[in-house]
Amino acid sequence: MNLRTTTAAMLLFASTGASAADLEHELLVFTSAQIFRTSGVGVPIPESKRDELVSDELASADIVFSVQRGQFRLFGEYLLTNHESDLERFQIGWEPTADTVIWLGRFHQASSVWNHEHHHGQYLQTSITRPAIEEWEDLGGTIPQHFLGLLVESDWRLPNGHGLHTAFGGGLAPVLTDEGLEPFDVLHPDASDHKLGFQMRIAYRPDELGESQVGLLFADNNLAVQEPRQPALTSTSHFDQTVIGIFGTYARDPWRVDGTVYYVETKPDAFTGQASNQNYTVGYLQVQRSLPHGFELFGRREDSARTEHSDYLALFPDFVTARTSLGLRWDFSRRQALTLQISASDSLRDSYNEYRLQWSAAVL
Numbered sequence: 001m002n003l004r005t006t007t008a009a010m011l012l013f014a015s016t017g018a019s020a021a022d023l024e025h026e027l028l029v030f031t032s033a034q035i036f037r038t039s040g041v042g043v044p045i046p047e048s049k050r051d052e053l054v055s056d057e058l059a060s061a062d063i064v065f066s067v068q069r070g071q072f073r074l075f076g077e078y079l080l081t082n083h084e085s086d087l088e089r090f091q092i093g094w095e096p097t098a099d100t101v102i103w104l105g106r107f108h109q110a111s112s113v114w115n116h117e118h119h120h121g122q123y124l125q126t127s128i129t130r131p132a133i134e135e136w137e138d139l140g141g142t143i144p145q146h147f148l149g150l151l152v153e154s155d156w157r158l159p160n161g162h163g164l165h166t167a168f169g170g171g172l173a174p175v176l177t178d179e180g181l182e183p184f185d186v187l188h189p190d191a192s193d194h195k196l197g198f199q200m201r202i203a204y205r206p207d208e209l210g211e212s213q214v215g216l217l218f219a220d221n222n223l224a225v226q227e228p229r230q231p232a233l234t235s236t237s238h239f240d241q242t243v244i245g246i247f248g249t250y251a252r253d254p255w256r257v258d259g260t261v262y263y264v265e266t267k268p269d270a271f272t273g274q275a276s277n278q279n280y281t282v283g284y285l286q287v288q289r290s291l292p293h294g295f296e297l298f299g300r301r302e303d304s305a306r307t308e309h310s311d312y313l314a315l316f317p318d319f320v321t322a323r324t325s326l327g328l329r330w331d332f333s334r335r336q337a338l339t340l341q342i343s344a345s346d347s348l349r350d351s352y353n354e355y356r357l358q359w360s361a362a363v364l
Helices: 003-015 113-118
Strands: 024-039 057-069 072-081 085-097 100-108 146-157 163-172 175-177 180-182 196-205 213-224 236-252 255-270 278-290 295-305 320-333 336-347 351-362
Touching (some): 085 146, 113 255, 175 213
Antiparallel strands (some): 024 057, 057 072, 072 085, 100 146, 163 196, 236 255, 255 278, 278 295, 295 320, 320 336, 336 351
């Protein structure tokens, strides 16, 4: 099943029993090109990102498509880079009311605010990199970000112009391999080893039409271990992962502040029946300020506690436990931007500096 087949199936589903005039459709393409350098001691490029940055360069195109007829929707996101291609999201939706959508398919997990707002489109986020705790599975992410199952999103109007947004999702969680987390692949389906996970997000908005918000996050994931070769995994059948978080956004020109704190508890269930709970805390705060002539200055601090004591995180030695990032973005045209970002990072086994220059655009 390739992108052409997927698009054809989407159009066939949406057009069943309807004329062309009944359809609403949209196609967006976000492109980016990035130059990346590192300096410092130890490993110059983290192993989890070595495939991505083997030439210190990255080019990508994120294709987002949707079709709607009446109460039914079809939505997808296909990512192409110079090192991979994947159908990141493919969702069939039903809108029972004007404020609720029920999705079935592969979706981004509900308890990540960052990935819910930015997805894979580099143009959509001010910084070049995402916080390490929000990273995608194939780039060393430690919390599952893609699920196959059911997602329900709702907006609730409260008195005096306030609003409440809720998202509840559940389905097949990624499996844990020697290379990291591996989500269910829609193009090459195999559900035999995948177990279940559940997530939720509740956000209160002082202005239901505004961006400022505060809320709670929760996730409970069962991560099966698949064909392990590492000694740390051979005696473990799966990890139970519980995530509890709080988040907030303050958006008032010219300022924007985004922050999230996660409390993560893991429980490895060994074949011997022995198990232990291990927990750690990870958080980040990003501050942005708009400047004249399309410039935007930003800074982000990521930090963590007790990560060095987690057997689960020991499987991800390149996980960034602390990072300070500073950058400047320039929107030099209506849909194009240049971004410069400098970061000082500490992982579980190394320290290094990162220098990135990125061009990003929304071409459609």
